[in-house]
Amino acid sequence: MIKKLTPVIEWGTLLLTTGTVCFFLVAILWDLVSKGAPSLSWEFVSSIPREGMTKGGILPAITGTILLTLITAAAAVPFGVSCAVYLNEYATDSALNRLIRASIRNLAGVPSIIYGLFGLALFVQALQMGTSLLAAGLTLGLLSLPYIITTTEEALRRIPASTREGALAIGATQFESIRDVVMPSALPGILTGVVLSLSRAAGETAPILFTGVAFYINSPTGSLNQEFMALPYHLYMLSTQHHAIEEVRPLAYSTALVLIIVVFLLNLTAFYIRYKHSKK
Incomplete structure (x- = not known):
């Protein structure tokens, strides 16, 4: 029974x-x-804030979020994927490498505000970048690294050892085997992990709070060494710190909806890439 x-x-x-x-x-x-x-309207997503952010749109916040995500990708993806390839394909099963893997997984659990303080100390102060778009993007790159390394290594582990052995048997070197056989086979999983990591980074507030985000900018962001607006911080300010919270509450909900749409599009891109390469 x-x-x-x-x-x-x-x-x-x-x-x-x-x-x-x-x-x-x-x-x-x-x-x-x-x-x-x-x-939510075209004017809302294509104009700058006006009259103390009680009217107008969120174009600088959208532009800043997109540029921030691109910098994060440029900083984290090449290094993260290369690190995962080394750990899975070249590194031996030694105590040192096990310690490195454990450290990477522990870094994935560090609160994002700690990354913000580290970015403030390293990029803003030590490297004298100042509070800027570049400093914030590099900080989010550090935040995304553990996730990208972990997801890439897991994607590489799913490739059977016989695939590598077959490439080596026909005369390919280990590097050629990884480049021409293993990486294309693992690409769907790698890209999915990368895009999901970037979508998470696009919604972070704490790391950019210390490194470059601004309350208000009257023009779309275009310079890497200047402060910028971002959707998550803009939403936070409208919801909790604005002098007329009740008046701007509809704008806060619209900003949240735009942020959800941006993250959804990034996730949809990840699923599409995975589906397309899985068919191949």
């Missing part, structure tokens, strides 16, 4: 937890859409 009930209980628990998560997700999205959609 117990053996017959066990699958029912397991499936029931799975459906209950999944339904609960989906319910809260739909409730949150419905709240954002119902309160943010009325204020």
